Amino acid sequence: MQANDIVLEIPYGTRDFLPHEAAEKRQLETTLADLFASWGYDEIVTPTIEYLDTLTMGNGHVLEPHMFKFFDKNNRTLALRHEMTTPIARVAASRLKDETLPLKLSYISSVYRYEQTQTGRQCEFYQAGVEFMGSGTAAADAEVIALAAEGLRRTGLQNFQICLGQVDFINGIMQQFQLDDAMQTKIKAAMEQRNLVGLEALLEQTTLAKSARELLRRLPLLHGGEAVLAQAYDIAVTEQSRRALDNLAAIYHLLEEYGVAGQVQFDLGVIRDFNYYTGMVFEVYTPGLGFPLCGGGRYDHMLSDFGSACPATGFALGIERIMLSLERQGLRMPQIRKDIYLAYAPGKLAAALHKAQEYRQQGQVVELAPAAQSEREAADYQTGKAYQKLVYIS
Amino acid sequence: MVITTMDYLTIALPKGKLFSLSADLFAKIGYTAEGLSEKSRKLVISNEEKKIKFIITKTADVPTYVEYGAADIGVIGKDVLMESGQDVYELLDLGFGRCHLMMAVPRQQKRADLASYAHTRVATKFPHIAERFFNSKGMQMEYIKLNGSIELGPIVGLSESIVDIVETGATLRENNLEEIVPIMDATARLIANRVSFRLKFDRIHQMVEDLRYILESEVKK
Numbered sequence: 264m265q266a267n268d269i270v271l272e273i274p275y276g277t278r279d280f281l282p283h284e285a286a287e288k289r290q291l292e293t294t295l296a297d298l299f300a301s302w303g304y305d306e307i308v309t310p311t312i313e314y315l316d317t318l319t320m321g322n323g324h325v326l327e328p329h330m331f332k333f334f335d336k337n338n339r340t341l342a343l344r345h346e347m348t349t350p351i352a353r354v355a356a357s358r359l360k361d362e363t364l365p366l367k368l369s370y371i372s373s374v375y376r377y378e379q380t381q382t383g384r385q386c387e388f389y390q391a392g393v394e395f396m397g398s399g400t401a402a403a404d405a406e407v408i409a410l411a412a413e414g415l416r417r418t419g420l421q422n423f424q425i426c427l428g429q430v431d432f433i434n435g436i437m438q439q440f441q442l443d444d445a446m447q448t449k450i451k452a453a454m455e456q457r458n459l460v461g462l463e464a465l466l467e468q469t470t471l472a473k474s475a476r477e478l479l480r481r482l483p484l485l486h487g488g489e490a491v492l493a494q495a496y497d498i499a500v501t502e503q504s505r506r507a508l509d510n511l512a513a514i515y516h517l518l519e520e521y522g523v524a525g526q527v528q529f530d531l532g533v534i535r536d537f538n539y540y541t542g543m544v545f546e547v548y549t550p551g552l553g554f555p556l557c558g559g560g561r562y563d564h565m566l567s568d569f570g571s572a573c574p575a576t577g578f579a580l581g582i583e584r585i586m587l588s589l590e591r592q593g594l595r596m597p598q599i600r601k602d603i604y605l606a607y608a609p610g611k612l613a614a615a616l617h618k619a620q621e622y623r624q625q626g627q628v629v630e631l632a633p634a635a636q637s638e639r640e641a642a643d644y645q646t647g648k649a650y651q652k653l654v655y656i657s
Numbered sequence: 658m659v660i661t662t663m664d665y666l667t668i669a670l671p672k673g674k675l676f677s678l679s680a681d682l683f684a685k686i687g688y689t690a691e692g693l694s695e696k697s698r699k700l701v702i703s704n705e706e707k708k709i710k711f712i713i714t715k716t717a718d719v720p721t722y723v724e725y726g727a728a729d730i731g732v733i734g735k736d737v738l739m740e741s742g743q744d745v746y747e748l749l750d751l752g753f754g755r756c757h758l759m760m761a762v763p764r765q766q767k768r769a770d771l772a773s774y775a776h777t778r779v780a781t782k783f784p785h786i787a788e789r790f791f792n793s794k795g796m797q798m799e800y801i802k803l804n805g806s807i808e809l810g811p812i813v814g815l816s817e818s819i820v821d822i823v824e825t826g827a828t829l830r831e832n833n834l835e836e837i838v839p840i841m842d843a844t845a846r847l848i849a850n851r852v853s854f855r856l857k858f859d860r861i862h863q864m865v866e867d868l869r870y871i872l873e874s875e876v877k878k
Contacts, residue, residue, distance in 0.1 A: 382725055426855050457746030457854065460735075460846060486858045530855065548852045550663045553726025555852065 276377070276386025286599045287586055288389070292371050294417050295391045295580070299369035302410055304393045307368045309350040315340040318349055321539055321568040329376045331386075343375035348562065348577060351394050356569035364397030364573070371582075382554050383584035392559070392579035396566065399574035401510055404543045404561060405517035411547060411557050411578045412523040418585050419594045423549040423556065425523070426486075426530040429511050430540050430560075432495065433533055435504030436482065440475055454483045455533040483532035489515065491529045507542075514543060539565055543576070551591045556584050604650035606632040606641030608657040615656045622654075665708050666860055669728035671716040671737075675845050678753045679732040686867040720745055720848065729853035730861065735843035736822060740783045745848040748865050752872055754845035758786065761834040762818045763811045771838055772796065777817035780810030787820040790840050808832040 273279065280288055296306065319327050331343040344350055347370050355366055371391040380386065393410060395403050408425060415423055433454070437447045446469060453462040462483070466476040478498060485491050492512055499505045511529065518524040535544045535558055544560030559578025566573040589595060603622055607615035615631060622629045630650065632641060638655050645653040668688070670679050676695045683689060690704035693711055702711045712728055720743035722728040731745070734754055738747070760771075760779070768774060775796040781787045784800040791798045801816050803809075808828055810816035820840065823829060829836065847868065849861055 424856055456744075457748070457849070457851070460747050460750045463750075484862060486855065486862070528855065528858075548855050550856055551726070553724060553850050553852050 276380050278385050278387075283599060284586075287595075288582060291418055291582060291585060292389075292391060295414050296369070296371060298414055298417055299391075299393055299410070302367075302393075302406075304367040304369035304395075304410075307351060307354065307370055308372070309344070309347070309354060309370075311343060311373070312341045313344055313350055313353075315342040317353055318342050318345060320349060320353075321565050325538060326376065329378050331375050331377055344372075345376050346374050347372055347390060347392060347579065348394060348565065352396075352565045352575070353569055355394075355396050355573070355575075356566050356571035360571055365403070366396040367393065368396070369393045382552060383581060383587040384554070385583070389582035390579040391582055392577060394575060394577035396575040397573050398576075399542075399561075399563060401513035402517060403574075404510075404576050405514045405521065407559060407576050407578055408514070408518060408527075408543075408545055409521035409523050411545075411559065411580065412521075412526060414580055415547065415556065415585070419589055420549060420556075420585065420592070422592065423526060423547050425527045425545055425547050426534060427511065427514070427527055427543065427545045428530045428532065428534040429507040429543055430533075431507035431510075431542060432499065432504050432531055433482065435499060435501040435507060436479070438503060439501045440471055440479070442469065442471075450479065451533055455535075457483055457532070459483060485529070485531035487528060489529075491531065495529075495531055510542065535560060545578070549588045549592070552584060552588050554584065556581055556588060600628045601630075601648065601650045602627040603629045603652050603654055604632070604641065604645040604648060605629055605654045605656070606636045606638070606644070607655070608637075609635040611635070611656045618654065618656060663856065665703075665710050666730065666857060666864075667710045667712060667728045669712050669714055669719045669722045669731035671719050671731075671733060672713060673716050675716070675732060675734065675754045676713070679751070679845065682751065682753075682868065682871065685871050686864065688864070717741065723848050723850050726850045726852055729850055729857060730864070731848045732845055733848055735846050736783065736786070736841070738846060738848065739841070739843075740785050742785060744851070746851055746854050747846050748849050748854075748861075749847040749868055749872075751845040751847055751868070752876075754843075756822045756824055756843050758783065758820065758822055758840045758843060759836045760787075760818055760820050760838045760840060761823075761829055761836045764833050764835045766811075766817070767835060767837065774798070774818060778810075778815070779818045779820055780807050780816035781820035782807060782822075783820055786840065790820075808834060 315332060318330065326345050330345050333341055335341055351368055351370065359366060369392065373387055373389050375387050377386055393407060395407050412425060433451065442450065449465055450462065453465055463480055466479055485495055492508060495508055499508055515524060515527065518527055534546055539562045540560040541563040542561035546555040547557035549556055557578055557580045561576040563574040566575060605615055605619050619629045619631045641653055641655055670676055672695055680693055688709055690702045690709060690711055692699065693702050695713065697713065700713060703709065712722065714722060717737055719731040719733040720738055720741040723731040723745045724743040732751065736756065736758055771794065776798065778799040778801055779787060780801045780803050782803060784802050787800060801810065807819045807821040810819050811834065812832060847865065854861055
């Protein structure tokens with residue numbers, strides 16, 4: 264391979280956004296940033312690199328093998344942020360500790376995970392999201408879900424489904440059967456992966472009664488509309504499980520008020536793979552994309568890991584996945600505006616640039632010719648660059 | 658670009674020994690399509706009335722089609738599924754296509770115990786499963802990925818051992834190989850894409866229940 268070929272390559276898991284892609288991305292991000300701001304969420308920017316110890320706080324160690332790591336001059340291990348919730352929790356528990364609660368923060372950032380690239384996700388990918396800290400209510404959970412749905416709608420996506428679950432429902436059920444921790448972890452992992460075959464094999468190893476095994480086997484299949492909640496109440500014996508269902512019912516009724524309940528389905532199996540969720544969890548799906556567009560939930564312990572206990576809830580939307588879904592569903596965003604190509608005859612540069620300024624102040628997109636051109640050259644250029652209109656100063 | 662639509666349920670079936678077994682099983686619950694055959698030149702076979710599409714792919718590709726959502730549902734051996742490491746939902750053990758993954762060595766060169774094979778060469782079509790297995794025993798091995806005729810490895814001095822699938826054990830015997838440790842048993846599984854599982858839950862759930870009913874009644878017979 265020639266030296267030049269290597270220079271022109273980009274590292275695994277990265278991508279360039281060419282102008283039309285970058286324009287779409289910018290527009291999408293602007294739409295979301297405006298929306299988050301209008302709901303009272305303030306934008307926050309944190310460093311791309313953090314200490315590994317910070318990022319692996321709480322349950323971050325699960326993703327530790329997938330982090331990009333390196334050393335600073337003092338040989339402390341640094342890592343590229345793998346998500347935004349942990350860095351924001353760090354800020355909330357330190358520099359924003361004395362702010363009036365609740366804290367409502369939003370971000371649009373790149374995050375990094377060293378893993379096999381997937382549809383709409385490279386190792387470097389972009390997320391837009393919010394964190395609502397300092398409230399443990401169903402109202403806070405409903406607000407973030409409604410905001411995620413509104414965000415997707417604003418980008419133009421109509422056809423999506425929100426799957427809503429509750430971590431404590433499963434935890435309560437586990438308690439009811441008094442399974443030991445190791446078995447609980449294995450069962451939850453099988454449920455999360457929807458490995459129903461593995462789940463059945465695990466249940467065979469327990470001393471549970473046949474009815475209990477059957478109940479656990481069917482848990483990952485508790486999926487559907489409001490009727491599923493009623494079914495779940497029949498199963499839930501412990502206080503913990505029933506409270507989880509009450510919480511879901513309360514969130515659902517608020518989502519009815521927000522007008523998004525029609526897109527909500529309950530999924531009472533284990534939905535999200537992060538261990539740090541403590542209450543409501545949700546994911547959003549759209550047809551034609553085999554991966555979730557958005558994920559979120561309540562994580563009440565994360566801030567206490569940083570020494571400042573505080574309940575919190577939030578979500579992250581995958582920017583590239585939204586772009587890909589829009590494209591696949593034929594909902595491309597408007598192209599970059601190209602209004603006027605402004606060319607000039609020799610000696611007319613001054614007049615041309617004044618004219619260009621005038622048009623720009625009127626809000627037109629104007630490209631000024633790089634040098635004096637003949638009218639014919641200018642016309643070719645206008646067509647080649649797809650400008651609506653040619654203005655020629657002679 | 659062709660993507661799975663909400664109206665259709667797309668099922669990926671693997672070529673080879675699992676094909677007819679899977680197609681027969683699906684037919685029993687009414688999932689079939691005219692001209693569904695392994696030898697079909699058409700790669701996508703639809704049943705417009707029942708809104709089903711079958712796609713016929715190379716075995717090792719089934720989990721990929723399903724993970725990316727190009728197929729909603731697939732049938733695949735647990736061995737291939739584990740080797741692929743793809744993130745799909747595993748809904749049902751179909752019971753057929755049973756096979757056994759094990760480690761074998763030339764009979765004359767058998768060593769005292771498994772640990773004494775550490776740092777030797779192992780030829781296999783399943784390097785990921787093999788590596789996971791040996792890692793769990795605290796052993797490091799040199800993995801040589803082959804795509805077929807794995808038994809040849811030790812015979813021509815390419816490797817000290819093999820990790821491979823056996824059905825009857827006849828090939829092992831003919832090549833003077835002997836199983837020294839079992840690794841896993843595998844059967845065919847029904848797998849689903851994680852998004853399709855949600856968006857087409859009712860259809861998929863009904864299908865799983867119907868298949869389960871058929872499988873259980875066959876066991877009883």
